[in-house]
Amino acid sequence: MEGKAKRMWALPGAEFIANAAAIMHGGSTELYAMPVPCYLIEHPKGLVLFDTGCSPRMLDGINDYLGAFASVIRLRFSKELVVDAQIRALGYRLEDVRYVVASHLHFDHAGGLYLFPHARFLVMANELRYAWWPIPEHRLILNINDLMPTRNFNWLEIDGDYDLFGDGSIQMLKTPGHTPGECSLLIRLPNRTVVLTGDTTHLRAALEGEITMPGDVDPETAVRSMRRLKAIRDLHEATLLISHDPEDWAAFPHAPAAIE
Ligand SMILES: [Zn+2]
Known part of the structure; x- marks a missing residue:
């Protein structure tokens, strides 16, 4: 079927001062500003938000919010960059967001979930269990403070591709x-097809x-998913937008400019 979304916006968020080695085996150790964006998509039937960035509550005290993790993170973040401020700046109310799609639930993607109690939350199977009771090595990157307020939200776990x-x-x-x-989001816009890849690759x-x-x-499965994205890119003539890649980020217009 050939429906189209009307437009989308790349919403700037926090930036981590980090290096490629932290997010890619064999990457450079040179520091750079890593984008941590979200994306808002307008469809005739409502707004869809893909990811919610870092928690606005981190601005009130990063040590309180992230605990031991705060000491290993360097970031730039401000009140104008939180996801609710970004959505309001475009003229929408938070209640206008009908669906929130979570690429996955690491703290730099799930921090603003609590802001959308009216929305329906879509997440791929096995993510909620992983996030709520992580393996010990992942207990810093999955923050219980992001999840607790969402416990009674309208979550829908899906096991496979899903046409919203x-x-x-x-x-x-x-x-x-x-x-x-982990999931990605394919969006057919009036003039192009985009795939938001979340953290399928960094x-x-x-x-x-x-x-x-x-x-x-699961590195082996991660490679299979990367190959899947490349196949979809070729078959759909789609542009992949890799969330944490600074050049991908720079190549697209940012809100308030829309992508069509
Ligand atoms: Zn992640």
């Missing part, structure tokens, strides 16, 4: 490996070389 509005315009793609329930060089990152729960 039944018209082919916005589709969740199952791309696990980084986490058990850098363009990692995708091209099919290189995993130190924290992936």
Whole structure:
């Protein structure tokens, strides 16, 4: 089916001062500003938010919020960059967001979930269990403070690709490996097709070389998911947008400019 979303916005968020080696085996140790964005998509039937960035509550005290993890993170973040401020700046209310799609539930993607109690939350199978009761090595990157307020939200766990509005315009793609329930989002816009890859891969060089990152729960599955994304890119003539890649981020317009 050939439905189209109307437009989307790349919403700037926090930036981590980090190096490629932290997110790709064999990457450079040179520091750079790593983008941590979210994406808002307008469909005739409602707004869809893909990821929610770092928690606005981190601004009130990062040590309180992240605990021991705060000491290993360097970031730039401000009140204008939190996801709710970004959505309001576009003229929407938070209640206008109908669906929140979580690429996965690491703290740099799940921090704003609590802001959308009216929405329906879509997440791929196995992610909730992983996030709520993580393996010990992942207990810092999955923050219980992000999840606790969402415990009674309207979560829908899906096990496979999912067409949100039944018209082919916005589709969740199952791309696990980084986490058990990692997913990507394909969006057909008026003039182009985009795939938001979440953390299925972290850098363009990692995708091209099919290189995993130190924290992936299942590297073999992660490589299969990267190959899947490349096949979808070729078959759909789609542009992949890798969330943490600074060049991908720079190549697209940012809100308030829309992508069509
Ligand atoms: Zn992640």
